[in-house]
Amino acid sequence: MLYLRLAWRNLWRNRRRTIITASAVFFAGFAVISMRMLQLGTYDLMVRNVVGSHEGFIQIHKKGYWEEQTLDNSFEMDESLIETVEGVSGVVGVSPRLSSFSLSSEGLHSRPVQVEGFDIDRESVMHFDKGVFSNQTPEGFGYPGDGVIIGSELADFLKVGIGDSIVFIGQGYHGQSAPALQPVTGIATLSNPILNKGTVFMDLAMSQYIYAADHRITALAIDIAPDEDLTELTEAIRSKVDTSVYEVMNWREMMPELVQTIQADSAGGILMAGILYIVISFSLLGTFIMLAAERKREYGMLIGLGMRRRQLMVVAFMEAFFMALLGSVAAIVITRPIGVYYHNHPIQLTGKAMDAMRDMGMDAAMQSSIDWSIPLVHSMGLLFLTLLISCYGLIVISRLKPVTAMRS
Incomplete structure (x- = not known):
């Protein structure tokens, strides 16, 4: 002392x-x-x-989907699987997704885009405002959740605004034709530039209807708490699902280049x-x-x-x-x-x-x-x-x- x-x-x-x-x-x-x-x-x-804003920190998809990302490798949405994953400590939310590709067009402008179908009520990754989709369905259509959200750069390229319509031409489940005409109900400035200029977000039920993939999804995007150990949480989720059918991957495994x-x-x-x-x-x-x-x-x-x-x-x-x-x-x-x-x-x-x-x-x-x-x-x-x-x-x-x- x-x-x-x-x-x-x-x-x-x-x-x-x-x-x-x-x-x-x-x-x-x-x-x-x-x-x-x-x-x-x-x-x-x-x-x-x-x-975190798109793929999810952890993702569950059908075995073989990551090597060949097509709708043919989608799987039936299982509510019990979602509830099981949501019960894992450290999981903030589980978001069902249906991802596919399509050609978007308006007038003389066209661009290939990735179409992301997601459930706005269950979405925990994209954090869109729940009021961004229009609840009004054009008379005579009768489609569920009509309307799409597009990135601001895509909107500038196609020269469309709120209320304008975009034509989509793609290939659905098992090779079926997937044409659609959808109004723009939201334009978002996304922080990820790739998403901002080449992604269309659509109501999950609407995307399942268009791509003839009723009750099917391509992946479950999982959002996790900020301080959680990614590797340990991935292993915890793997222990809860049937790994002979599903594949559980974290972002480090999905994106080794990053x-x-x-x-x-x-x-x-x-x-x-x-x-x-x-x-x-x-x-x-x-x-x-x-x-x-x-x-x-x-x-x-x-x-x-x-x-x-x-x-x-x-x-x-x-x-x-x-x-x-x-x-x-x-x-x-x-x-x-x-x-x-x-x-x-x-x-x-x-x-x-x-x-x-x-x-x-x-x-x-x-x-x-x-x-x-x-x-x-x-x-x-x-x-x-x-x-x-x-x-x-x-x-x-x-x-x-x-x-x-x-x-x-």
Whole structure:
């Protein structure tokens, strides 16, 4: 306890020196934490936009469907299966889907699109407003859930608005013809650029009617709680379903190219963080060399008065610990509100950066992560690095000659 009190008082005998050393630690922590929060937050945004907003974090489909995604590999919608999966801890929602392809046309404009049939009352992934579909059915049609939602870029390409109709020509279940004329009841600006320009969302019952696939679906898209372990939850769901009939896949298994993209980019970020740590190390080393040189006479006088070197080394080490702790805590306190702000207000990219992100099917934005592990891990790393560098001062004390030091 005496050593702690001596170390703390020594810090404030020379406030300028303490503030300079703690500031060096703070700026180092601020740079590393900010960089990693922004990088990992952008990965989370990418996964949510590319995976969570469409395919689902976990998906159940008929065995063999993922290799050959056709309506012939669809399966009968089983309410008991949906209830079983919804009962698994960590599952937020289960959304039945019927996916197929069609040629959409309006006037002289046409484009191939993916048609997604989904139940708006059970949807937990797309989060569409339940009032976006029109409940009014054109007189004489009698179709269930008439109307489609399209992305804003598709609407611009086809030059259609709310109330206009789009012609669809596709192939239904077992090769049946699947023509349709559907009014546009909603235009949504989707964060995923691929969905925004090439996907049509349709009421599930309507899509089953058009594609002659009554009571059939191609997949169950599963939404999970944010903090759930994806691998463990996938295994938990697999244990609840008949894997001889159904296939349970998480987004990492369905989209290995996205995983590889994130890993490659993250490796670059880790390399940059490593380079930053090296620069920080030399900066801190210079600070502690200056600190040891300034206090050489003080150290020599204390040893000359009878203080043991071991005791002096303990006090000096505690001083370094306090300065490193002050800088690390300050870095966490300052970066936290900044991280929360940019988590709620992502940085929107423009120009060529925006085009490059959209070409890869990602939202042109950079979001900060609010995961506490990022500042805590890097603060602990910085604390350890600072204490390691502070050993220079301990080496100086161990080799110090009191008479020579007091004359310096």
